[in-house]
Amino acid sequence: xxxxxxxxxxxxxxxxxxxALLVERVTEILKQVNDKVSxxxxxxxxxxxxxxxxxxxxxxxxxxxxxxxxxxxxxxEAYASVLYVPVTxxxxxxxxxxxxxxxxxxVLGVGLAFGLDLHLVSMFLGGVQTGWPDTVLxxxxxxxxxxxxxxxxxxxxxxxxxxxxxxALSQIKDPGQEATTAQPLSGGEIQAPVNTAFADSDExxxxxxxxxxxxxxxxxxEHVHLRRxxxxxxxxxxTAMNSQAGFAAIVDxxxxxxxWLTGYNCVIMPDxxxxxxxxxxxxxxxAKGHNAYTLGVAFHGNFHHQPGDPYSNHDGRYGNTRPTxxxxxxxxxxxALWRSIYSDIxxxxxxxxxxxxxxxxxxxxxxGNQFPWQGLIHQVEGFERCWQASGIAREKLALFRxxxxxxVNHQAGQEVSA
Numbered sequence: 001x002x003x004x005x006x007x008x009x010x011x012x013x014x015x016x017x018x019x020a021l022l023v024e025r026v027t028e029i030l031k032q033v034n035d036k037v038s039x040x041x042x043x044x045x046x047x048x049x050x051x052x053x054x055x056x057x058x059x060x061x062x063x064x065x066x067x068x069x070x071x072x073x074x075x076x077e078a079y080a081s082v083l084y085v086p087v088t089x090x091x092x093x094x095x096x097x098x099x100x101x102x103x104x105x106x107v108l109g110v111g112l113a114f115g116l117d118l119h120l121v122s123m124f125l126g127g128v129q130t131g132w133p134d135t136v137l138x139x140x141x142x143x144x145x146x147x148x149x150x151x152x153x154x155x156x157x158x159x160x161x162x163x164x165x166x167x168a169l170s171q172i173k174d175p176g177q178e179a180t181t182a183q184p185l186s187g188g189e190i191q192a193p194v195n196t197a198f199a200d201s202d203e204x205x206x207x208x209x210x211x212x213x214x215x216x217x218x219x220x221x222e223h224v225h226l227r228r229x230x231x232x233x234x235x236x237x238x239t240a241m242n243s244q245a246g247f248a249a250i251v252d253x254x255x256x257x258x259x260w261l262t263g264y265n266c267v268i269m270p271d272x273x274x275x276x277x278x279x280x281x282x283x284x285x286x287a288k289g290h291n292a293y294t295l296g297v298a299f300h301g302n303f304h305h306q307p308g309d310p311y312s313n314h315d316g317r318y319g320n321t322r323p324t325x326x327x328x329x330x331x332x333x334x335x336a337l338w339r340s341i342y343s344d345i346x347x348x349x350x351x352x353x354x355x356x357x358x359x360x361x362x363x364x365x366x367x368g369n370q371f372p373w374q375g376l377i378h379q380v381e382g383f384e385r386c387w388q389a390s391g392i393a394r395e396k397l398a399l400f401r402x403x404x405x406x407x408v409n410h411q412a413g414q415e416v417s418a
Contacts (some may be wrong), residue, residue, distance in 0.1 A: 019113075022112070024105075034094030037250055081232070108143065109142035111139065192403055207392060210334060210337055213282075214279050215265070220261055231356060234296075234338055235290065235297070235341070236355050238298060239300045240366065242301075262283070265286070266334055268417075279405045280406055281405050286298070297368075299367060301318065303368030332380045337397075339384065340384070340387065340397050341400060349381065353380070
């Protein structure tokens with residue numbers, strides 16, 4: 001590689017890296033718009049049944065207050081058939097908007113490539129003219145964000161370079177990760193190095209904020225469903241509902257149709273959003289006979305395949321047949337958070353985290369035979385390793401422990417075991 005061609009590559013990749021970062025920022029804005037649209041549609045759907053739900057909850061609370069002094073038990077659970085919620089036209093319009101969000105970065109990247117007259121392929125081929133297809137390919141590369149550019153930089157930095165070439169390449173700031181790469185262990189498992197820089201910058205397992213203000217109507221549980229002890233086990237469910245139904249439909253299933261005050265402690269939606277439901281310092285209603293000492297997290301959707309079962313999702317009639325990657329990642333993050341803030345939950349994943357169907361006395365297939373259990377556990381442990389090595393994550397965990405509605409006894413943000 002000549003000095004001239006190397007300078008062209010350095011300049012081209014520098015421009016491509018800057019353009020890719022611009023595309024990433026625009027993509028983030030579009031995703032925020034998508035979140036706002038989702039919240040608007042959810043609020044509009046919820047408004048239709050909110051008044052009825054509030055009236056029913058108020059009457060139920062009155063009945064509970066009339067029984068003041070009686071011991072609250074989870075034996076009142078009565079399992080009913082799953083509510084089927086069809087796909088609405090709003091959901092279809094939202095799907096088209098999501099498709100636009102997926103295509104917009106590529107279109108923007110191609111536009112930037114033509115505007116900047118970028119020809120990366122020609123640069124790598126030593127100046128050979130390749131025409132407009134080269135510009136389109138360069139735009140697609142930019143549209144993919146900083147990661148494809150990072151791959152090219154890694155290729156250049158791993159080949160055998162002369163001292164002069166190394167000095168030229170050192171002018172480029174690598175837009176990717178600057179920390180040590182995780183090394184595979186035997187069996188293919190990835191273990192994060194004990195390195196604060198890695199943990200704080202890693203794109204897969206870095207700390208991501210989780211919003212929690214007590215879930216849905218926390219004030220209605222102020223004097224009921226009291227826990228005797230902080231949770232010491234996490235139960236994993238699927239909602240068994242149509243994955244394209246909104247969070248409001250899940251809330252209505254418990255509060256309106258089943259006439260309960262609580263449901264799961266948290267629900268993980270297919271888009272990766274984490275939706276707290278029941279207060280975490282209260283006994284939720286998710287696993288009969290085990291509610292008093294557990295936290296329940298439900299992945300929204302039906303992940304059980306069994307032809308002939310009227311509630312099976314083998315034909316996709318309930319939407320997604322497996323959790324999405326974003327959903328699995330978010331659920332693992334939530335479980336890692338729970339294990340980090342509740343000291344009574346064992347460190348051993350086999351003891352701490354259990355599928356609903358494996359609880360003693362549970363007559364259910366929940367969370368379904370297509371649920372990727374080992375993938376979930378692997379990601380939970382990945383989060384925990386990186387957070388333990390990250391000063392930023394430890395600081396944020398300390399702040400999170402000071403939130404209300406977390407512990408049976410809450411003193412200055414520190415857990416007090418019952």
